[in-house]
Amino acid sequence: DGGITQSPKYLFRKEGQNVTLSCEQNLNHDAMYWYRQDPGQGLRLIYYSQIVNDFQKGDIAEGYSVSREKKESFPLTVTSAQKNPTAFYLCATMQRGFEKLFFGSGTQLSVL
């Protein structure tokens, strides 16, 4: 995980509530990514950001929002519009010119 901190490790959401997952990195990597992982499935891309103040939708962006105000931080908000939010959420970074991802340890989000 080194250098990428995701918090909290476990998060519970009530119906109609927005929740925010934190991702902080000290690797000085340019790009950051959010993936969703459901049991028995691969990782699906939610949002990604190549530079500060810019981000792009991934394959499953509906019901999620992000911001990239600082290079080190890329928080993900799961909004009430996301009707099936229970999943394991992974944040990752990539340094420009080196195409491999470095992952955080993930946040498990569950619905109460």
Place this chain on the structure above:
Amino acid sequence: GESVGLHLPTLSVQEGDNSIINCAYSNSASDYFIWYKQESGKGPQFIIDIRSNMDKRQGQRVTVLLNKTVKHLSLQIAATQPGDSAVYFCAENIIAGGSYIPTFGRGTSLIVHP
């Protein structure tokens, strides 16, 4: 053996055997491929990578083979150990708008029996 269905594909091997995990990728224009290992409750970690101008690349106990004709990757693990038990993902880096978008396969669960 290997099973595919609603659950994650699973490969069960005995300790000391060689393991082969297969992956099909989707984009013939992809030029960079990576294998990641994910242990339970953790984020995936890089194992080995290969560029499209290569057919084979070897690491420590791991080998990746690339067959561009049929868009197929395989990961070979020699002398499999219990610590190799994990889910293994292949990923292709698709370029979109000048950005690398890592796109993951479904994953294979490797179970190593002592």
